[in-house]
Amino acid sequence: MTGDRGADxxxxxxxxxxxxxxxxxxxxxxxxxxxxxxxxxxxxxFRGWRRIRHMEAPVAYAHTxxxxxxxxxxxxxxxxxRPSEVLxxxxxxxxxxxxxxxxxxxxxxxxxxxxRVVLVLRYWEDRSVEETAEVLRxxxxxxxxxxxxxxxxxxxxxGAELVDLGMAC
Amino acid sequence: xxxxxxERFERDLPDAMxxxxxxxxxxxxxxxxxxxxxxxxxRRTRMAVGATVVAVLAVVLGQIGGSSVLDGxxxxxxxxxxxxxxxxxxxxxxxRELIPYLRTALPGGGRTDRFEPxxxxxxxxxxxxxxxxxxxxxxxxxxxxxxxPLPGSVxxxxxxxxxxxxxxxxxxxxxxxxxxxxTLTMSVGPVGTDGQRVSxxxxxxxxxxxxxxxxxxxxxxxxxxxxxxxxxxxxxxxPVWTRFGDDALPVxxxxxxxxxxxxxxxxxxxxxxxxxxxxFPVTRVGRDDSVLxxxxxSTTSAVLTSCPPPDVDFCANVKSADGLPxxxxxxxxxxxxxxxxxxxxxxxxxxxxxxVRGDPTGAVGQPALTLAELAEVAGSPRWDG
Numbered sequence: 001m002t003g004d005r006g007a008d009x010x011x012x013x014x015x016x017x018x019x020x021x022x023x024x025x026x027x028x029x030x031x032x033x034x035x036x037x038x039x040x041x042x043x044x045x046f047r048g049w050r051r052i053r054h055m056e057a058p059v060a061y062a063h064t065x066x067x068x069x070x071x072x073x074x075x076x077x078x079x080x081x082r083p084s085e086v087l088x089x090x091x092x093x094x095x096x097x098x099x100x101x102x103x104x105x106x107x108x109x110x111x112x113x114x115x116r117v118v119l120v121l122r123y124w125e126d127r128s129v130e131e132t133a134e135v136l137r138x139x140x141x142x143x144x145x146x147x148x149x150x151x152x153x154x155x156x157x158x159g160a161e162l163v164d165l166g167m168a169c
Numbered sequence: 170x171x172x173x174x175x176e177r178f179e180r181d182l183p184d185a186m187x188x189x190x191x192x193x194x195x196x197x198x199x200x201x202x203x204x205x206x207x208x209x210x211x212r213r214t215r216m217a218v219g220a221t222v223v224a225v226l227a228v229v230l231g232q233i234g235g236s237s238v239l240d241g242x243x244x245x246x247x248x249x250x251x252x253x254x255x256x257x258x259x260x261x262x263x264x265r266e267l268i269p270y271l272r273t274a275l276p277g278g279g280r281t282d283r284f285e286p287x288x289x290x291x292x293x294x295x296x297x298x299x300x301x302x303x304x305x306x307x308x309x310x311x312x313x314x315x316x317x318p319l320p321g322s323v324x325x326x327x328x329x330x331x332x333x334x335x336x337x338x339x340x341x342x343x344x345x346x347x348x349x350x351x352t353l354t355m356s357v358g359p360v361g362t363d364g365q366r367v368s369x370x371x372x373x374x375x376x377x378x379x380x381x382x383x384x385x386x387x388x389x390x391x392x393x394x395x396x397x398x399x400x401x402x403x404x405x406x407x408p409v410w411t412r413f414g415d416d417a418l419p420v421x422x423x424x425x426x427x428x429x430x431x432x433x434x435x436x437x438x439x440x441x442x443x444x445x446x447x448x449f450p451v452t453r454v455g456r457d458d459s460v461l462x463x464x465x466x467s468t469t470s471a472v473l474t475s476c477p478p479p480d481v482d483f484c485a486n487v488k489s490a491d492g493l494p495x496x497x498x499x500x501x502x503x504x505x506x507x508x509x510x511x512x513x514x515x516x517x518x519x520x521x522x523x524x525v526r527g528d529p530t531g532a533v534g535q536p537a538l539t540l541a542e543l544a545e546v547a548g549s550p551r552w553d554g
Contacts, residue, residue: 006205009205013201017196017201021196022190025189026190035196038196039200039203039204042201042208043207043208043210043211044208044211046208046209103189104185104189105189134310137312139356139370140368141340151178155178
């Protein structure tokens with residue numbers, strides 16, 4: 001990569017790495033794994049930077065690349081996660097004992113990767129149903145169904161209220 | 170839980186996510202440098218692999234005597250030869266293997282660009298590719314997928330082959346039987362600002378339960394309609410896909426013979442048809458004459474016996490008579506129970522699917538077996554042979 005393009009990419013990466021890392025945190029639930037994911041994503045963006053820098057929305061492309069890389073779990077070196085549609089869901093947590101309640105990240109981590117991605121795209125990145133469908137390469141109807149299911153599961157894990165769920169990452 | 174509590178949860182989720190990452194550490198100082206180093210490393214690896222592949226193919230093509238020109242992707246060189254006519258196989262094509270078959274199924278005069286396999290598929294063994302199709306009418310995004318969900322499983326009920334009971338506004342869905350014993354499901358999204366439908370999907374479920382999904386949209390790349398519903402149906406029903414068959418296990422045609430048959434004594438069973446699946450005519454006084462279908466398949470995925478969210482009223486998690494988890498489905502049309510089915514995971518990685526379907530012209534409107542009786546049948550150790 002020539003000097004100008006290299007500097008151009010570094011500037012882009014500096015500006016976006018924080019937000020990419022936040023998204024990665026929500027997806028992975030762990031700071032180290034999130035960094036690995038962002039590192040892998042930056043590598044892909046760097047390889048294709050000649051083309052990406054001229055795109056209409058390189059930032060959106062970067063986040064899409066992050067999400068798709070996350071779904072390709074095999075590429076994460078330190079990830080011990082195994083994709084599974086069925087997770088042993090604990091009984092719903094009720095009551096006001098905050099110490100016993102799962103954090104939001106712990107709750108997200110108990111969802112399947114596909115369910116987690118839909119919630120992060122829809123509620124963290126505020127993408128529309130159609131945009132989410134494009135990223136995941138599924139139909140908008142499937143996005144709505146998956147989002148509803150994921151919300152139901154998350155609510156069952158965290159209880160009805162989303163306050164004081166602690167912080168992580 | 171009340172609807173208002175649901176809405177509050179959904180409304181509060183974005184803020185909760187922001188709070189969860191508000192005080193995070195931030196990236197390491199060397200993260201970007203590591204990313205660049207990773208990109209350079211991947212670039213070097215890709216070039217080395219590409220050179221090796223070109224060398225190998227040159228030798229292979231030289232031996233065949235062909236003169237195919239490699240155009241970057243494998244798809245072009247395979248396409249020149251076309252997919253070979255072979256006997257049906259139980260193995261689905263994966264990734265780029267789908268491309269030559271898709272090109273055969275596409276309407277004449279069109280071309281495909283930048284087709285890529287999907288990432289990690291929802292269910293291992295399924296295959297999907299997506300890319301851009303350009304035809305005489307314009308360009309559009311196109312995705313095609315082959316699946317083989319177990320009938321009655323979540324994948325069968327929720328990924329396009331059935332119409333969801335609570336479709337959002339603007340979406341329409343129809344599901345209709347086909348003369349060949351299959352079904353055709355068409356779902357259409359709302360109209361976008363350009364006057365075209367945001368998305369369309371066709372799922373053709375063959376009689377052997379293999380499904381071909383064709384999805385067009387959501388981003389139309391030109392105002393004209395590149396692929397209409399008629400063309401999408403033609404792609405889904407193209408004979409090229411018949412190469413890929415079901416992978417059902419053979420069923421003992423004598424499974425209901427003998428005094429210890431798992432069927433209720435009141436049910437009379439006729440001679441079997443087929444081997445995988447097998448169908449049995451069943452009759453019973455006071456019920457409609459029915460057909461009982463038995464399908465066995467190897468599987469290791471426990472996800473297949475989960476029901477969709479609780480607002481779906483036609484599915485229930487059940488247990489077989491010997492306590493194994495399963496999912497039951499009942500289809501009611503105009504007050505008639507059209508069919509009942511049960512999917513149970515037997516030991517040894519076998520999924521058992523039972524479906525009883527009543528004669529649509531029967532006077533009673535009830536198939537010959539109840540769901541409880543299907544659960545009894547599914548609990549027999551005869552299926553573990």
